[in-house]
Amino acid sequence: MNEGIVVTDIDKSFNDKLVLESINLTAKHHQILGLLGPSGSGKTTLVKMIMGMTNPDNGTITVLGNQMPNRKVLQSIGFMAQEDALYDSLSARENLRFFAELFQINSQKVENRINYVASIVNLVPDLNKLVSNFSGGMKRRLSLAISLIADPEILILDEPTVGIDPELRQQIWKELHKYRDEGKAIVITTHVMEDAAQCDQLVMIRDGRIISSGTPIEMERTYHVNNLEEVFLAAGRNNSNENSINH
């Protein structure tokens, strides 16, 4: 089987400001990869490059063995962007139907599939409401449901748990672990340590550079600390020291 996502030697600048530097990572099937970093560290830019929405200055990205951008591969990716891309004047059900058609889901299976993905995010009672009446959290949940509608082989979720209450967050993680066990490759971005702890592999990003990577437990052992927040701080300190030695 092809590797899910392979990012090789990526650099990216905006207006001469380097926002990602020498990024290498692999997101494998049967694995949840967490991109953990503070606001502005470059996570969304990286995710957009994986989707082929932004071009890197250097380096390559392949998804399922195909170099991105590649329109055909998009059919195999469920993507949840940081900004909800929803039709406000349609109901949640109509939004889901629209995306089901885009992904060419068998019309006999569409309604079942809509009910299934809506149940994952507790939106079944709200399916016929207009999205313009939804709260921010409900919109996030609908965006997550849309990313799951086609049962994609790859899931890329940019801050999927923002605005979602703890109980539902747990339910969503249970579902993501199930998809992982079924063999999907899943990438999520987050700045929340509780979410990071649920991932199989973590890549910590600060100021556009990878400061550490590994499983959550490996990372805690490496830095002799008891939680990921301390790993992040320790890795950041090490990185700053290396930079000051190297430059």
Ligand SMILES: Nc1ncnc2c1ncn2[C@@H]1O[C@H](COP(=O)(O)OP(=O)(O)OP(=O)(O)O)[C@@H](O)[C@H]1O
């Ligand atoms: N289109 C753009 N033009 C210019 N600068 C940009 C553009 N997109 C992102 N940036 C800059 O790149 C840097 C990384 O932004 P990015 O959105 O990738 O970070 P992030 O880690 O996803 O942050 P957040 O968690 O707040 O979304 C920031 O300094 C941002 O201002």
